[in-house]
Amino acid sequence: AQSVSQHNHHVILSEAASLELGCNYSYGGTVNLFWYVQYPGQHLQLLLKYFSGDPLVKGIKGFEAEFIKSKFSFNLRKPSVQWSDTAEYFCAVSPNFGNEKLTFGTGTRLTIIP
Amino acid sequence: SAVISQKPSRDICQRGTSLTIQCQVDSQVTMMFWYRQQPGQSLTLIATANQGSEATYESGFVIDKFPISRPNLTFSTLTVSNMSPEDSSIYLCSNTGTGGTDTQYFGPGTRLTVL
Numbered sequence: 511a512q513s514v515s516q517h518n519h520h521v522i523l524s525e526a527a528s529l530e531l532g533c534n535y536s537y538g539g540t541v542n543l544f545w546y547v548q549y550p551g552q553h554l555q556l557l558l559k560y561f562s563g564d565p566l567v568k569g570i571k572g573f574e575a576e577f578i579k580s581k582f583s584f585n586l587r588k589p590s591v592q593w594s595d596t597a598e599y600f601c602a603v604s605p606n607f608g609n610e611k612l613t614f615g616t617g618t619r620l621t622i623i624p
Numbered sequence: 625s626a627v628i629s630q631k632p633s634r635d636i637c638q639r640g641t642s643l644t645i646q647c648q649v650d651s652q653v654t655m656m657f658w659y660r661q662q663p664g665q666s667l668t669l670i671a672t673a674n675q676g677s678e679a680t681y682e683s684g685f686v687i688d689k690f691p692i693s694r695p696n697l698t699f700s701t702l703t704v705s706n707m708s709p710e711d712s713s714i715y716l717c718s719n720t721g722t723g724g725t726d727t728q729y730f731g732p733g734t735r736l737t738v739l
Contacts, residue, residue, distance in 0.1 A: 542726050554667075554716070554730040561726065600666060610655055610720055611682075612728055614666040 512537035512603050516615035523591055524623050531586040531618050533575075533601035540606040543584040545575055546614075548598040557599070560584065561606065571595070596622045626651045626721055628731035636737045637707055644703045645734045647717035652697035654720055657728065658690070661714040673700040673717075707738045 513536045523529060535541065545557040558569025565577040575586045584601060601615040627650040637643050647656065656673040671679040671692055679692035694700040704711050714735050718728040 544727070546730075553732040556727060556729065559727055604726060606726075610657075610726055610728065611669060611672070612657075612667075612718075614668075616666045 512541065512605065512613045514601050514603050514613055514615035516599075516601055516618050518618045519616070520619045520621070522621045522623065525593055526590050529586070529588040529591045529595070529620070531599055531601075531620070533584045533586065533615060535582050535584065535601075535603045537582075537603060537605065542604045542606050543575075543577060544602040544604075544612070545569065545573070545584075545586050546600045546602060548600070550597065554600070557586070591620075591622050593622045593624045596620060626653050626719055626729065628717060628719065628729065630717060630731045630734050632734060633732065634735040634737075636739060638739055639708055641707055642703055642705045643707065643736060644701050645715055645717075645736075647700045647702070647731055649698045649719055654697075655728075656694060656700045657718045658692060658700070658702045659716045659718065659730075661716065661733070663712065667716065670702070670715075673702075704736065707736075709738045712736055712738045 515534045517532050543560040546554050547557045548554050558567050560567045560577045568574045573588050577584050598617050598619050600617045602612045604612050629648045631646045658670040659667045661667045669682050670685045671681040673679050673692050673694040675694045691703045714733045716730050716733040718730045
């Protein structure tokens with residue numbers, strides 16, 4: 511069975527700072543990787559995803575993530591954060607054989623200080 | 625992605641009662657799922673709602689406690705039976721969209737509080 515680790519539970523940054531949120535997964539086969547975001551009072555939204563091809567994927571709102579297979583990692587990055595990025599961020603993985611079962615990490619709460 | 629709505633959006637229930645949560649999608653979707661998000665924790669998959677057949681439950685979840693129906697490709701229900709305070713959670717349904725992709729899209733969730 512797959513598992514996902516997000517080591518940063520709560521991150522506090524000032525506006526314009528650079529962001530990197532860690533995500534590591536454990537699974538013996540090929541995976542699909544996702545980052546979801548949950549803004550305060552809103553439902554879970556897809557930020558970006560990786561299925562195959564270029565390991566650097568770009569998502570909405572200036573976010574990107576890099577899949578490093580050798581490290582089983584899929585870290586989320588943004589060069590300059592905004593106050594509106596304050597949210598909970600979840601990394602998730604599913605096996606890449608049409609299983610569609612998502613396993614989520616515990617989430618990282620990001621607080622941006624104006 | 626298909627638009628998902630859930631009813632009720634929130635509820636406060638007494639111990640020992642049951643609550644049925646509805647999930648409606650605005651177009652036919654292949655796969656539908658039910659998740660639970662307990663306070664301060666991440667999302668955990670409860671089951672896959674299969675159209676026209678019994679749901680497929682994950683380890684730790686059983687049909688007697690969480691009966692699921694999926695009568696067609698746009699609708700599913702999850703019942704939380706014989707509730708206890710430990711069932712207080714946000715319950716979310718998701719689907720893989722009209723194209724049956726590997727990406728899941730989530731509904732707004734139902735916030736359940738059990739007293």
